[in-house]
Ligand SMILES: Cc1cc2nc3c(=O)[nH]c(=O)nc-3n(C[C@H](O)[C@H](O)[C@H](O)COP(=O)(O)OP(=O)(O)OC[C@H]3O[C@@H](n4cnc5c(N)ncnc54)[C@H](O)[C@@H]3O)c2cc1C
């Protein structure tokens with residue numbers, strides 16, 4: 001590991017001043033991703049600014065009936081928070097599908113959004129990787145790309161975003177609260193992560209001098225008809241090959257509001273408004289779900305090892321929507337694939 005300085009921020013303003021003063025400094029929250037990346041020599045910050053003691057660890061109700069989740073709320077606390085379990089069980093379920101109990105205890109809400117891809121070549125500094133070293137090439141396109149993306153890829157990068165939590169947040173229309181040198185701003189979750197294009201080194205639209213302060217959830221939580229279905233090589237402690245967050249509002253067997261977000265298939269949690277529109281007003285039938293899956297996967301493209309994901313995703317979408325409609329959400333605790 002390279003040498004680095006360490007300091008602790010006392011409040012948000014102090015954190016912003018410290019990061020403004022050092023172009024290669026990084027915030028550290030739980031450290032479960034950043035420290036790994038430093039060990040692999042992928043990230044080499046000159047300074048770690050410890051934000052883990054900032055007062056951003058509360059879950060609070062908003063006046064509009066939603067929730068404001070502080071950026072430092074640990075993933076475990078969020079998943080088991082009574083209001084989250086009651087009103088946003090999709091979010092709870094997605095978080096519990098990720099990592100391990102120990103990691104979830106350390107991992108923070110803000111850090112989860114900013115965790116970096118698990119593309120094998122990104123971690124291997126002996127290989128070309130445009131995300132790690134812009135302009136060096138992409139080893140995954142013609143390499144071992146089993147875990148890589150099938151949607152929204154570019155010539156420069158076919159990496160996926162690895163988070164489970166973010167897939168549920170995307171389906172729930174969450175908003176990301178940010179503080180920076182120019183004040184505060186809010187970005188919709190759908191616009192927070194980026195597609196790779198020709199700048200795959202940029203995962204998100206967060207400026208390096210900004211800090212995430214909170215995530216806001218709207219009042220509607222879809223607590224009756226939802227599921228987070230995660231398909232992976234092992235039944236626990238593994239990243240998603242394909243995951244689907246499905247949430248429906250139903251009225252006498254007709255879908256009135258549909259949300260569908262996919263993980264493991266793109267550089268960002270993948271939503272397709274056209275597929276959601278294709279579900280709205282429709283009866284709950286296998287054909288309805290298959291049509292929506294076709295819309296989601298119309299532009300999908302495989303790269304060899306990962307081509308199986310196209311058919312897998314189609315089946316996972318149909319199964320997730322069926323579970324959501326039936327009110328039989330996937331259990332994350334017994335890991336049984338229903
Ligand atoms: C073995 C292993 C298995 C895992 N499996 C899964 C899985 O199955 N599913 C899944 O979703 N995740 C998984 N994870 C990832 C884990 O969820 C993330 O590492 C974790 O959420 C990151 O949070 P953190 O607080 O530790 O972030 P850190 O490592 O502290 O930070 C990550 C990045 O975010 C930045 N940052 C952190 N907080 C802020 C903030 N408030 N504002 C601005 N920048 C900030 C840091 O500078 C850094 O760049 C796994 C991790 C490991 C090590």
Ligand code: SF4
Pocket residue numbers: 117119120121122128129130131132137138139140141148156157158159200
């Ligand atoms: S897919 Fe992206 S992260 Fe993976 S090697 Fe190619 S450029 Fe790097």
